[in-house]
Amino acid sequence: RSLWLYRRYYSNLCQRTLSFTIYLILSLAFIETPSSLSRTADVRYRSPPWEPPCGLTESVEVLCLLVFVADLSVKGYLFGQANFQKNLWLLGYLGVLVVSLIDWTVSMSLLCREPLRVRRLLRPFFLLQNSSMMKKTLKCLRWSLPQMASVGLLLAIHLCLFTMFGMLLFAGEKDDGQNRERMTYFRNLPDALTSLLVLLTTANNPDVMIPAYSRNRAYAIFFIVFTLIGSLFLMNLLTAIIYSQFRGYLMQSLQTSLFRRRLGTRAAYEVLYSTSGDGGASPRGVGVKPQNLLDVLQKVQLNSFHKQALIEVAASLAPAPACSGLLPGGRVGQQPLFRTKDVHPPRPEYQSPFLQSAQFLFGHYYFDYLGNFVALGNIVSICVFLVLDADVLPGDRDDFILGILNCIFILYYLLEMLLKVFALGLQGYLSYPSNVFDGLLTTVLLVLEMSTLAVYRFPHPGWRPQMQGLLSLWDMARLLNMLIVFRFLRIIPNMKPMAVVASTVLGLVQNMRAFGGILVVVYYVFAIIGINLFRGVIVAPPGNSSLAPANGSAPCGSFEQLEYWANNFDDFAAALITLWNVMVVNNWQVFLDAYQRYSGPWSKIYFVSWWLVSSVIWVNLFLALILENFLHKWDPQSHLQPLAGTEE
Amino acid sequence: RSLWLYRRYYSNLCQRTLSFTIYLILSLAFIETPSSLSRTADVRYRSPPWEPPCGLTESVEVLCLLVFVADLSVKGYLFGQANFQKNLWLLGYLGVLVVSLIDWTVSMSLLCREPLRVRRLLRPFFLLQNSSMMKKTLKCLRWSLPQMASVGLLLAIHLCLFTMFGMLLFAGEKDDGQNRERMTYFRNLPDALTSLLVLLTTANNPDVMIPAYSRNRAYAIFFIVFTLIGSLFLMNLLTAIIYSQFRGYLMQSLQTSLFRRRLGTRAAYEVLYSTSGDGGASPRGVGVKPQNLLDVLQKVQLNSFHKQALIEVAASLAPAPACSGLLPGGRVGQQPLFRTKDVHPPRPEYQSPFLQSAQFLFGHYYFDYLGNFVALGNIVSICVFLVLDADVLPGDRDDFILGILNCIFILYYLLEMLLKVFALGLQGYLSYPSNVFDGLLTTVLLVLEMSTLAVYRFPHPGWRPQMQGLLSLWDMARLLNMLIVFRFLRIIPNMKPMAVVASTVLGLVQNMRAFGGILVVVYYVFAIIGINLFRGVIVAPPGNSSLAPANGSAPCGSFEQLEYWANNFDDFAAALITLWNVMVVNNWQVFLDAYQRYSGPWSKIYFVSWWLVSSVIWVNLFLALILENFLHKWDPQSHLQPLAGTEE
CATH class of the missing domain: 1.20.120 (Four Helix Bundle (Hemerythrin (Met), subunit A))
Incomplete structure (x- = not known):
């Protein structure tokens, strides 16, 4: 009965239902109260958003949650009591479900007017919980945290040191009309720190040095040395650290899956052998009767072409081995069987x-x-x-x-x-x-x-x-x-080099699910936090500016002059695009500055932590994935050796 | 006699003279006619530069060239006729010297008023020629060109495809006041290509999507997909390719140098052994007399502390081996000898x-x-x-x-x-x-x-x-x-992780010479070309703008409004800073735009090729170097094994 449940649970239908439920509950964020169903996110032009009636999204949500409850109970049954209590992920699953249901009840009893929805923040957990690759990647990230922290410490020291140098250099300037370096970028400690932090991402590169550099060439050396050490050297060191942690990861997971598959094949073969063995085969002739294999093949889920080809190969192999029609065991027999992938059906034959x-x-x-x-x-x-x-x-x-x-x-x-x-x-x-x-x-x-x-x-x-x-x-x-x-x-x-590149791309796509999932989780969490923190903070400029943009008075390079009005946190879709723009890093000082003005100085922490998570960690992780995939494809010799080693 | 010449040539004095000469001739560029000796490079504030009298730099230059002629003749003598003709680098050296001398004669006969100095372009060759590491790195780069070209092709296809998509998307817009996407970024084919090329470097990220995104959310998808594929994926693939080519490179060079050193030590030992062997040692006792070793140690150039310590160790080892005071051969004898590096002189002893x-x-x-x-x-x-x-x-x-x-x-x-x-x-x-x-x-x-x-x-x-x-x-x-x-x-x-990081830094510094050298060469060549192409192109705005900058009329984000006046090619130092700013990539569309307006549309080619060489190739090369160094330090087991293999 347990096996039956196991097979039902891991059948395609169940797993797909679960995935669909996860994506459904995640996509609810687009429709929920700050709904994203307006044509534009620009605060100047947008129409008042459509408000979903209370109970619409909530009913969908409770259905999803019930599916998760069923999933959890099946999983708990399959794992057994003892394993369940040891498995932190399952315990977390239980906790998240309980909190979500309580939160749902609260919001229903308040008629959807509660100020904060905790369960929206917890939703990405379902996605995380459902993928073993994502859990592995997270574990891998946790291992590399100490090294990353050490480089982060170096970066912090570097930043603080240069901030002090910079303030010393530019604080003593004479205070005539030209002293704009001190006034703009090094006015006080937080400003100087922000300027140099942004320079670390090179987002304000020539601008920050222009006022000083125009006065004297030598000032450029300060900024160049800072960028060289910080951006070129320390940032790349961070990449190296993440890659070195990540290097074995893909190979290991590949090994594991290959090993499991081989074990499965071997086990299936042994089962077949034992069923045919009692038929009285000679003890020396180890093998499977082709007839049994053919019987099995009929029941396996496979593409019909492939099945046809496999059956043909098995039939042709049948008379070949001398030992009374038994297929030889081991790899020798498997390889011709599984090398028949590129089979196309025969062409139709015409008479004329x-x-x-x-x-x-x-x-x-x-x-x-x-x-x-x-x-x-x-x-x-x-x-x-x-x-x-x-x-x-x-x-x-x-x-x-x-x-x-x-x-x-x-x-x-x-x-x-x-x-x-x-x-x-x-x-x-x-x-x-x-x-x-x-x-x-x-x-x-x-x-x-x-x-x-x-x-x-x-x-x-x-x-x-x-x-x-x-x-x-x-x-x-x-x-x-x-x-x-x-x-x-x-x-x-x-083309040879193109082929390697193309196969890297294909290999990447297979591994992308875990990485994309992590990105989705991170985006989701930060978007929800951002909506809670900054919703409605950006307000449209006064006056009917939809025809003639009245940005003549705003200073150049500011949020208002660049007309970044659409980059706000007023609904989920807009928040995603805003986060994307900060992740790309270019011009993110504009966002820092604008949200500081509109929302207060603490908004910087949100943006800086988003920068750290997305641009520093995730992008480097992605680079590590590409490196690993490419080297794997490029130089398979070095990777195949350990793989062969696991087999013995 | 040849050996004597060889020893003289590779002595510290000769090599340092040569290096000094190379840096001297390279640094001439700061003083030569567009001299960099003004306080600022800003076209608005700068004073007329100092003009070196004709003959000053030229006489220094001819001295340097004569040193190179001597160097070449010694090298040619040491290599011999046959090897000389096969060595392309030496032939190139000869050619460069001949061209430089002819060019020098021409410019002297024209009293330094010739329009173009070819020899300035050729100078970095001397630096390149003198370093074997740089030559190796160049060779390594040449090997990875095919793969890089294939990714470059993919990038070009990607760029062209999205340009077409973009023009199709934005060309059909209605032509009212809001149609600014087409007017600003997708006006015609070259503009659209430039916009997307700059977006590939993420330098105009939110700006390019703002007009379209303000009208409709869906347009953001176009830009996000473009950035995802181009910047995140293809660019990182390029990094992976360069790294995969480069991976073995450092290990190989390390192996080679270690192998050579061991060979040298072994040969020295053999020589010592043969000189002591004729003294009638027993044929079984293979070793060197400590006295001989001590004699040799006296003549070796070493720090006096180290020498002292080595002599002591040798003396203490002398009675230990039973076979009549011979030092045992091989590594057993070498290791105690060479493990005495951290010796400090004894503390002074006081009586009271x-x-x-x-x-x-x-x-x-x-x-x-x-x-x-x-x-x-x-x-x-x-x-x-x-x-x-x-x-x-x-x-x-x-x-x-x-x-x-x-x-x-x-x-x-x-x-x-x-x-x-x-x-x-x-x-x-x-x-x-x-x-x-x-x-x-x-x-x-x-x-x-x-x-x-x-x-x-x-x-x-x-x-x-x-x-x-x-x-x-x-x-x-x-x-x-x-x-x-x-x-x-x-x-x-x-601290353990810090220690790895620190040792990476130290390992990097050792390898930096070759990379820094290549960077110097590239900067030098591009700066000279830039000076020849764009000297005097940027002119100061009319009016005495030194007190009140009259940039109110310039559009926001333009070269004039941002006051990038100091980023010009009017002298060598300014050109270097300008190239640095383009290499950092941020805001480089401003340079593209400004030089297109001041100098003509073909200037784009110069900047794009500089971007390719510096930011794409060199920065990736640097990242590869850091990765290689870090992994080498982090996981020495995998690297030491092949090293041990060479020894057998």
Whole structure:
């Protein structure tokens, strides 16, 4: 019964339901009270946001929470009492669920007007709890904290030392009109610290040195030495530390998963062997009867092509071993079985010689090249028209020729698809992922083109489809046309260095889930905190500034002059974009300054800690992931050796 | 005779002369015609620069070139005809020298008024040619070019694709007052490309998305996806490629040098053995007579302490081996010999018990701690006064208390130094590098304090030393006081993670010469090209703007409004700073824009190529160096194994 529950729980359906629930509860933040359903986040232009009625999101939420309760109880049953109490993650899960449910009850009893929703902050925990990779990454991060702290200490010493130097250097300046270095950047201790902290991220690089440097060249040395030591050296040291902690991590997890898979295969083989062994095989001939294997294969969930190919291989192997039709054990038998991945179904066979030659013609890869060539022509035509149209005002443009050309290209793609289907058969056509992509694109393009023609009629001179919403239907068609570019990505694996790069990309995508998940968690937590702290802090400038922006009076480079009004924390989507902009680091001193003015000096702590978490730690973690993946692909020899070692 | 020449050539004197000559000829650029000897590089304030008379720098230059000619001829003689013709570096050396001499003759015959000096561009070659590490690094770079080109291709495709997308997205906008995205960043193809290239470096991050994002949230996705793929992913892939190429490089060079040293030691041992062997030693007892070793030690260039210690060890080892006073060969004999590095001379011995206890007291390391504590107090006092003085105008400050305090601290440092000399003896005191630093600092502080007192009299209430030049003598004393901070760096090796970090730093410094050299070469070449291209292009704004900067009319964020006037290419020092500012990447779109307006659209090529060379390639190379050094220090096991392998 427990095994049955285990199998049900780890079945695709259950796990997908759980994932869906997690993403559903996370995405509630977009709809909840500071809802993100307005067209723009700009405080000057935005309309009053839609308020969800009390009980709508809450009912969805309680359903999600009930799913989690069920999940937790199944997990607890599977783990058993003793293991459950030892597992901190499960205990945390329980705690978070209890707090969430209590909080939910409180907010329902207050009719959704409670000031603070604790459970919103706790939601990312569900995501974290559900992924073992994320937990591993977090553990890895925790291990590297001491080293990071030591470099952080060095950075802090460096910062403080240079702040003191800077204040000493610029405090003694004469106080005439030119003494702007002291007045702007080194006015007092917090200002000087902030200036140099921002310089550490190079976000105010030439500006901070300009007033002093204009007076005397020698001042530049101070700033250059600071940047060299801090930004180039200490920051990169931090990267090195994170990478060195992280280096073994991927290999280890790969080893573990490979080891488990091999163990599973071996165990399955042993089971098969023991069931066939009682049939009275000779004790020397260790192996599995092909018939048993075939029976098993019928029950396994596999792609039908692959299953077919495997069965064929097994059948062909059957008479080969001398010892009475037993498949040899170990890897020798497995390798021919599992090396049959690139199997495509056979082409349809036509009788007529004309059809056969046509099949040869359109099935040949030169035909692919022709298609690529036409796609290139398509892109070039779009680009040429874009460049030509750039100087013309949007109202005066004439899309007649381009419309005709587009029709022709789409007809060609349709023709190509049909011919390929004819040559390879429908199943054969679909067994190439590139063809699936082409076919999908062609279909979508066809539908779009049809609707364009239906809405705007056939192209005629002076033909200019109207805008509708963000993009006209016609522009959408052009945009999709450009996706044809991805056809060229097929050429990449044929070039050696490109192939390594491409396989790095693919390997990355597999590992990205854990990293992306951590990023989502961090963004979510900081966005919710930010909304609670800074919601409504940024207020629109007085006057109806929607037509003529009245930013003439604001100093250059300030939040108001740069019109960063949309970067606020008034709803979840806007908070995410604001956090992204701070994470990219460029111009983040503007945010520091603006929120200091609007909200108070303590807002700096929020932004600096976000910078540390996202830009310093996460970006370095990502770099470490890329390095690890690339080196793994590039130099597999050094990684395969320990892998081989685990096998013995 | 050839051997004698070889020894003379590779003697310290010759090599130092050569290095000095190289740096001399490189530093000529600061004095040559666009001379950097003005106080500021700002076009608004700077005085007309000093023009060196024709023949001054040229005569220095020809002397340097003659040294190089001598160097080349000696090298050619040592290499021999056949090797010389095969060595491309030497042939290039010859070519560069010939071109330089011809160019020099031309410029002398034109009385220094030639339009272009080719030889200035060629000068960094001398630096490159003289360092084998730099040549190796260059070779390593050349190897990784194919991979870098493939990622560069991906980047270019990415850039072009998104440019097209962007133009398609923003070209169709309605042309009312709000259509600023198209007008500012996506006006035409070159503008759109530049905007996205700059976004790739994140230098215009929030700005470029603001106009579109203010209109609709969804536009932000375009920019975020672009930055994610381009800046986070592809750029880091480039780092990974450079690192993977570079990974073996350091280890290899370390192995080679270690191998060579061991070979040398072994060969020396063999020579000693053969000279002693003919004395009739038993064929079984393989070894060297201690007497011979002592004779050799007398002639070797070594620190006298170390030599003394080695001789003692050799003498003590002499009776130990049974086989008639021969030192055993191989590593067994070498290790006790070479493990005597941390030897300090003995302390002086005093007769009186009072002096002895005083010696114990002041020689104890608790006394060091007391010194550190006092230094901490000194720093804290300076910081407190800085923070207190920050709000007071410079003219009204009263430095009376600080002056008194400083006197006391300096007296304490002097006392500490004298007591330590008394306890350890002068030689013992000097054998600790930290003491040397302290002593030097104390001496300089004493001299400065004396001169301060002589100039400004003793501190009295209202005492406020006058400014003289950049810093008053008194501020200089305070600045030096802060160098006391470096006393605390001594504590670092006692903490485990700090120790790794510190040893990484030290390992880096050893490898920095090659990297710094390459950076110098790159800066030099680009600065000279920049001077030739853009000299005098930036002109001062009209009107006497030295008092009231007339930048009210310039748009915010432009070169003129930000007052980047000092970032020009009018002399060598200014060009270096400008290149540094572009290398740091932040706000480099301002430079792109300004030089495009002042000099023409082709100037972009110069800046973009500088960005590629410095910020993309060199910074990544530096990161690779740090990674390699850190991993080497962190996980020495994996590196020591191949090292041990070479020995067998």
